[in-house]
Amino acid sequence: MHKCARNETLFKWSAVALSIVVALFAIGAPILAATIKNASATYVVVVDAGHGGADAGVIGVRTGVKESALNLKVAMLLGEYLEGGGIRVVYTRTGDVMHPHPDVAGNRKRADMFYRGDVIKKSAPDAVISIHMNFYSAASRRGAQVFFDKHNEQGRQFAEIVQEILNRDVNPELGGREYSALSAEKYLLECSPRPAVIAECGFLSNPLDEAALIDPAFQARLAYSLFQAVVIFLNAARG
Numbered sequence: 001m002h003k004c005a006r007n008e009t010l011f012k013w014s015a016v017a018l019s020i021v022v023a024l025f026a027i028g029a030p031i032l033a034a035t036i037k038n039a040s041a042t043y044v045v046v047v048d049a050g051h052g053g054a055d056a057g058v059i060g061v062r063t064g065v066k067e068s069a070l071n072l073k074v075a076m077l078l079g080e081y082l083e084g085g086g087i088r089v090v091y092t093r094t095g096d097v098m099h100p101h102p103d104v105a106g107n108r109k110r111a112d113m114f115y116r117g118d119v120i121k122k123s124a125p126d127a128v129i130s131i132h133m134n135f136y137s138a139a140s141r142r143g144a145q146v147f148f149d150k151h152n153e154q155g156r157q158f159a160e161i162v163q164e165i166l167n168r169d170v171n172p173e174l175g176g177r178e179y180s181a182l183s184a185e186k187y188l189l190e191c192s193p194r195p196a197v198i199a200e201c202g203f204l205s206n207p208l209d210e211a212a213l214i215d216p217a218f219q220a221r222l223a224y225s226l227f228q229a230v231v232i233f234l235n236a237a238r239g
């Protein structure tokens with residue numbers, strides 16, 4: 001009951017913020033757009049495209065598409081929406097790369113994770129969102145699911161908002177199953193006290209999810225839904 005009341009309020013705030021952004025885009029008003037940018041200039045969001053370079057992540061069961069490539073596409077689209085809304089975006093990668101880290105030798109995956117952790121710690125973001133695609137042994141499993149660190153209360157709230165938006169906008173197209181946000185023990189979620197979520201955007205082990213996830217139009221809808229969720233969370237977090 002309490003949760004529902006809170007979420008209704010969040011949606012109201014979000015509708016106001018988004019309608020301003022959308023209206024500014026529609027009329028193409030650079031002066032007004034600058035005003036909204038200045039008003040929200042202090043918002044910083046880290047957008048993390050999971051995997052990259054030698055670490056392709058999981059592989060699409062039908063087309064062989066790399067998770068790392070899809071993650072990057074969705075992450076860059078999400079970043080464009082956020083920047084369009086006047087939010088400063090810090091990307092952990094913008095290409096098909098793994099980054100080294102001076103403290104880690106001989107384990108490229110670990111070095112890359114430490115690099116990402118440093119990006120988050122240095123940018124002190126208002127939110128961190130990490131984009132991934134899922135894979136499961138049962139090919140029938142479908143849909144987008146969100147994860148948070150159970151020790152991070154704001155992260156849990158952020159994850160619940162993202163999951164709710166994905167259940168509303170995306171999961172009806174990915175098999176129709178609704179998920180609850182779940183806790184997970186992941187370095188990216190635990191490496192800083194900032195609110196962080198991992199969005200597993202669908203299953204590359206399912207051919208229908210895969211077909212949707214490789215479609216540029218679906219990627220754009222997915223990214224826009226994630227953008228909405230970030231805006232709702234930022235509005236709620238700052239009050």
Ligand SMILES: [Zn+2]
Nearest residue numbers: 050057132133
């Ligand atoms: Zn992944």
